[in-house]
Amino acid sequence: MRRIVQAAILILVPISFFFGAICLSGVSAQRRQRRPPASARATSRPATIDYSKFSHATKKHQGACNTCHKVPTGNWKKVRDFPDVADYPGHDACIGCHRPQFFKGAKPVICSVCHSKVSPRDDVRFAFRNPAVPRQFLIEFPHDKHQDVIAQLERSPERAQQVKLVASGFGPANVKQTVSLRAWAHSRSSFTERSQTNSLLYNHPADAETKHYNNCEICHGPRTVALVAPATGWPDSFVPDAATFRAVPTSHASCFNCHWKSQQPTNENCAGCHKLSEPPFKLYSASDAPKRISVKFRHAREQHVQECTTCHINITKASTLRGLQPDVPITACTECHNKDGLRLDVSRELEAIDKNRDFVCSYCHTSDVGRLNAPPGHYLIAGREAMKRKDVK
Numbered sequence: 001m002r003r004i005v006q007a008a009i010l011i012l013v014p015i016s017f018f019f020g021a022i023c024l025s026g027v028s029a030q031r032r033q034r035r036p037p038a039s040a041r042a043t044s045r046p047a048t049i050d051y052s053k054f055s056h057a058t059k060k061h062q063g064a065c066n067t068c069h070k071v072p073t074g075n076w077k078k079v080r081d082f083p084d085v086a087d088y089p090g091h092d093a094c095i096g097c098h099r100p101q102f103f104k105g106a107k108p109v110i111c112s113v114c115h116s117k118v119s120p121r122d123d124v125r126f127a128f129r130n131p132a133v134p135r136q137f138l139i140e141f142p143h144d145k146h147q148d149v150i151a152q153l154e155r156s157p158e159r160a161q162q163v164k165l166v167a168s169g170f171g172p173a174n175v176k177q178t179v180s181l182r183a184w185a186h187s188r189s190s191f192t193e194r195s196q197t198n199s200l201l202y203n204h205p206a207d208a209e210t211k212h213y214n215n216c217e218i219c220h221g222p223r224t225v226a227l228v229a230p231a232t233g234w235p236d237s238f239v240p241d242a243a244t245f246r247a248v249p250t251s252h253a254s255c256f257n258c259h260w261k262s263q264q265p266t267n268e269n270c271a272g273c274h275k276l277s278e279p280p281f282k283l284y285s286a287s288d289a290p291k292r293i294s295v296k297f298r299h300a301r302e303q304h305v306q307e308c309t310t311c312h313i314n315i316t317k318a319s320t321l322r323g324l325q326p327d328v329p330i331t332a333c334t335e336c337h338n339k340d341g342l343r344l345d346v347s348r349e350l351e352a353i354d355k356n357r358d359f360v361c362s363y364c365h366t367s368d369v370g371r372l373n374a375p376p377g378h379y380l381i382a383g384r385e386a387m388k389r390k391d392v393k
Contacts, residue, residue, distance in 0.1 A: 051098075051101050051108075051109050051110040051113075052109045052110070052112045052113065053113065054113045055136065055279070055281075056136045056137070056276055057136070057276065057279050060097065062276075065268070065269075065270035065271065066268050066270075067093070068089040068093035068094075069085055069089055069093075069270065070085075070089070070090070071083070071084075071085055071267045071268055072084050072085065072086070072267075073085055073086050073087040074087070075087045080251065080253075081253075082252075082253060082256055083256070083260070083267075084251060084252050084253075084256070085128075085252070086128060087125070087128050088114040088125060088126075088128055094110070098110055106120075107119065114126060132283075133283075134280075134281035134282050134283050135277070135281060135282065135283065135284050136276060136277060136281045137274040137275060137276055137277060138274075138275045138276075138277050138321070138322065139273055139274065139275075139321055140272075140273050140274075140275050140320055140321065141273065141320070141321050142318070142319045142320065143315055143316050143317070143318045143319070144316055144317050144318060144319050145319075147215075147309075147316035149258075150215055150218065215307055215308060215309070216246075216308035216309070216312075217246075217308070218254060219248075219249050219254040220246040220247055220248060220249075220308070221246070221247050222243065222246065222247065222299075222300060223242045223243065223244075223245050223246055223247040224242055224247070225242060225247075226241075226242050227239075227240060227241075227242065227244070227245070234366075235295075235366035235367055235368040236366045236367050238295065238296070238366050240295055240296070240298075241298075243298055243299065243300030244295070244297070244298045244299065244300075245292075245299065246299050252267075255273075290324055290325050290326050291325075292326070293365065293369055294333075294364040294365060294369075295365070295366055295369075296363070296364050296365065296366070297364060303336065310332070311328045311332040312326060312327055312328055313327060313328070313329065313332070314327045315327055329377070330346075330375070330377045330378060330381055331381070333346075333364075334346055334381045337363075338381050338382065345363045345364075346378055346381055346382055347382045349361045349362075349363060349374075350374060350378065350379065350382055350384065353374065353389060353392060354392060356392075357389040357390070357392035358371075358389075361374070373388045373389055374386075
């Protein structure tokens, strides 16, 4: 009997192991089928958030601007001469959602968004706005609307009388019915007539040294800060001085003259001008500014001090800053620089190319531009057929 039992055990044990292995393999197969692949498991994990960077593109950061930004900020009297947003939002703007990050360790990484040194004993912040941080907003500034507003500004009785005299001699008798004196003035075909007319329409009573215009110069005054050299250096080592360019607004100083409370977009309607761009955001550089072709042109030169739209003929039509170009036709230059009896600078340099295809135009341009083919408009001004340097014999 004992032998029979032993024999049965020897037979049943392998059979049990066999069926047990089959069952276990079936369970394992089911688990493998249910379990997502490693790649899927990796993507299903919550993304790690870099709290050292702040993005307005985050949906939770796109509430009303005054939810976080206070207008004006408490420090405005120290850094501005007018009420303005001149500092980052306070801690209360962040801590409502980010309390865990605020109290994570001795030096919370979230503090490095605003603070140059993360320390409980040092509250120094970066400059506002931080020039090292990519710009997240585009500025919408309609030159067309602002030019019309400027043209309709009330002037002194003396200036109004000058405008009437100009109007009676060159244009409409009733100046008040003219929606935009600027638009009318620049309908004149003669560059010289436009210059004379604009001088009367826009020129403030000036001192004997400097002329000032009640127009674009309200925001674009003379530049006083030295220029920053491009990354590749100045072509031909020609370093333009500050007076070469005009200044551009760097704060709300000009804007808030009208847009503080009385006219939309007001100081609380940031989105009226600041439009969120698409990520990835980018740092603003000289390459983003309208390209300057004639870098040797100086705005401050006495002969160049004119009402701005005398040369920048289409800028006042622009409804946005996107893709904005200086838009100065060659005719704005050649009224003085290629006219019989005055100067023939353009014609002389074109004639020099006729003699030497490698000649570099240098009166207006540095060599990076001066060695290129002259535009057809230059030849048209000189009364010649356009040609390319390779065709010079």
